[in-house]
Amino acid sequence: MPLIDIRAALETDVPDIQSCARLAYSKYISRIGREPAPMHADFASLIDYGYIDVAILDSHFVGYVVFYPEGDHFHLENVAILPEYGGLGIGKRLIDHVERSAEEKGYEAVELYTNEAMTENLAMYPKLGYVRVECRHEAGFNRVYFRKQLKLNG
Numbered sequence: 001m002p003l004i005d006i007r008a009a010l011e012t013d014v015p016d017i018q019s020c021a022r023l024a025y026s027k028y029i030s031r032i033g034r035e036p037a038p039m040h041a042d043f044a045s046l047i048d049y050g051y052i053d054v055a056i057l058d059s060h061f062v063g064y065v066v067f068y069p070e071g072d073h074f075h076l077e078n079v080a081i082l083p084e085y086g087g088l089g090i091g092k093r094l095i096d097h098v099e100r101s102a103e104e105k106g107y108e109a110v111e112l113y114t115n116e117a118m119t120e121n122l123a124m125y126p127k128l129g130y131v132r133v134e135c136r137h138e139a140g141f142n143r144v145y146f147r148k149q150l151k152l153n154g
Contacts (some may be wrong), residue, residue: 004090006097009043009052009064016061017043017052024063024080031117037141038078039068052095055081055090057139065094067101067110074102074114095128103150110150113143 003126009017012029021043026035046052055063063081067074076098081090102110114121116135122144130146137143 003057004062004093005056006053007056007095008050009054011044011046011047011060012066013054013064014043014047014053017054017064020061020064020080020082023083024056028115028118030077031045032115032141034140037139038066038080041078042132053094055094057085057090063090063094065098067098069101069102069107069113072107073109073111074105074107075108092128099148099150106148109147111145111147113145116142116144 021038021041025039028036043052049068051068052064052066054061055065061082062085063079064069065079066077068077069075076095079091079094080099081094099110110130111133112125113136114125116122125146128148130148132144133147134145135143135147
């Protein structure tokens, strides 16, 4: 696995994050029938809140993750990798980063949702220890929710 640096996103990262979201999620437009929600996120505000971290490989932006505390868990809102860097384990590293961050702050789980049309995600998250907990139609999307219990120290 390549050496990836993960750091808090900066305001100067917004163009890279927006471009990554467009490139990573455009393949789902025809399946869903419209642009996925991450393509319309207010990334500047999310950065201001401290909710985005970015993955850097050889000083180049390669992906990002949006996550934040919500109740008893961290919510993993969005993870995206530039398509040309897919298959290198960068997305898994970002998800592991979220899980470690949640554990370090004493949260008991990570929750996320994905669109039911993103079948790759429906297959991937259970392999990472996430359990499907419910399906909901919200904001015009059919979403599948997953939760992963964390092993808290102490």
